[in-house]
Amino acid sequence: MAIGIVLSVFGLGFFCWLLFTLAVYALPFFAGLSAGLAAFHSGSGFIGALVVGFLVGVTILVLGQIVLTAVRAPLIRLIIGLVYAVPAAVAGYQLCFALAGIGVPAASWQHAFAAVGALVVGVTALARMAVVTPPSASHDPLQGTAHAAVDLRSHDGRG
Numbered sequence: 001m002a003i004g005i006v007l008s009v010f011g012l013g014f015f016c017w018l019l020f021t022l023a024v025y026a027l028p029f030f031a032g033l034s035a036g037l038a039a040f041h042s043g044s045g046f047i048g049a050l051v052v053g054f055l056v057g058v059t060i061l062v063l064g065q066i067v068l069t070a071v072r073a074p075l076i077r078l079i080i081g082l083v084y085a086v087p088a089a090v091a092g093y094q095l096c097f098a099l100a101g102i103g104v105p106a107a108s109w110q111h112a113f114a115a116v117g118a119l120v121v122g123v124t125a126l127a128r129m130a131v132v133t134p135p136s137a138s139h140d141p142l143q144g145t146a147h148a149a150v151d152l153r154s155h156d157g158r159g
Helices: 002-024 026-041 045-070 074-103 107-129
Strands: none
Touching (some): 002 074, 002 107, 026 074, 045 107
8 A cells, every 4th residue: 555655646746747747848749749640641551650750850959958958149049039938838737727627626725826837838938948048159179068177187296
């Protein structure tokens, strides 16, 4: 009985983590899902649909990060970040509203929890997209990377 309760708690925690991750990456996930379903309905089969969906989802995520890295204008970076964060916030709102409906009977509190959840998921999506740092303005290609922090000179005084 105790093992069942512990496994249920871990299973519920894993399920919540998975839902949160899918909400954060809502745009690439739904783009991949849509492409996979379109490929399946056009006759590609199950494996072909999985491959197409995965490739489209990864491509959308990587292209967004590359464009966010390449662009230096803060307004354009914000707009690109919002393109990924707004669908994540909507998915977070729906997720939190559904989960709040399980344990919160009052509709106003369900909406309040859902709004907080939307804010958390949207900010997390924006932060995960912004993790990629923009290139520095100098001409040194190693400046601003992890390699620039490594000093290859000897520290024992011999040069």
